[in-house]
Amino acid sequence: MPPKTANPSARRTHLLEAAYRYALTHGLTDLSLRPLAEAIGSSTRVLMFLFGNKDGLVRALLERARTDELELLARFRRSDRPVGLVPAAHQVWTWLAADEHRPLLRLWTEAYARSLVEPDGPWAGFARTTVDDWLDVLAACQPQPERDGEDGATRRTLTLAVLRGALLDLLATDDERRVTTAVHRQLAYLDGEDRTTTAPDHDPTP
Structure with a gap:
């Protein structure tokens, strides 16, 4: 004993x-x-x-990781004063791109992938729960007319896809500048504006 x-x-x-x-x-x-x-x-x-057993420990670790995830998402949940989908996405990306969060994000990504290929193991449901958590918070960032409108779910789904895809690229390459520029460009499109980010060392003079 x-x-x-x-x-x-x-x-x-x-x-x-x-x-x-x-x-x-x-x-x-x-x-x-x-x-x-x-x-x-x-x-x-x-x-x-x-x-x-080991599976029980893995489940406990995944739940612990989700606790960190929910604490992050709680920062952006402002249903009483929604900040808007695109401003919220910019704030989320700033957090995701920070060097100090890479270990946690690699763990999330690993758990997400394992839950897709081992749906009956201790990882079961982790990916789906993560998607639901993020979509719920992004919905809370939308003004109610947009949130409840026909296009609201599509816009937050696209936003999540942009953030998640960019995160995978960032974790694979550590090229934060390139990926962040791409995220800002896509969010500008989503916001109905084509705002091109000029690199600090770029000389715009012909």
């Missing part, structure tokens, strides 16, 4: 946070309980006791 603690839930929370930090660095695809346990100062028996 693993060692008992006076407050098992507190112990579980502590180890989950440690395991989450480990997953942000090492990912989840090749997660193995023994090296994880050694890295976070625990044992496989304790992890099995607290999370049931």
Whole structure:
């Protein structure tokens, strides 16, 4: 039997946070309980006791990642004073493009992909839930007439597609300047304006 603690839930929370930090660095695809346990100062028996099995731990880690995702999205949810779809998308992209968020975004992307190819595993439903979460927040950023109009769902779906596709490109290349310029151009089109971003070192003189 693993060692008992006076407050098992507190112990579980502590180890989950440690395991989450480990997953942000090492990912989840090749997660193995023994090296994880050694890295976070625990044992496989304790992890099995607290999370049931490896799948249970993965589910807990995915839920922990979703907590971070929802905290991010809560910043942009202003249903009482909607900021508008395009301004919200610009704010979201600024957050997505920040270097310090790459580990978390790689973990989200990994979980998203695994949930598509392993729909019955511990990843089940992660991709669909993520899409629903993002669309819900983007809807809250739209003024009500747009949100409830025939074209509202199409516009927020397109916005999400732009952000997600650009994120995959950014994670693959780390070319933040190129990808951000493309995002701004596409959002300008979505907003009904063709605003071309000129690079700081570009000389517009013929």
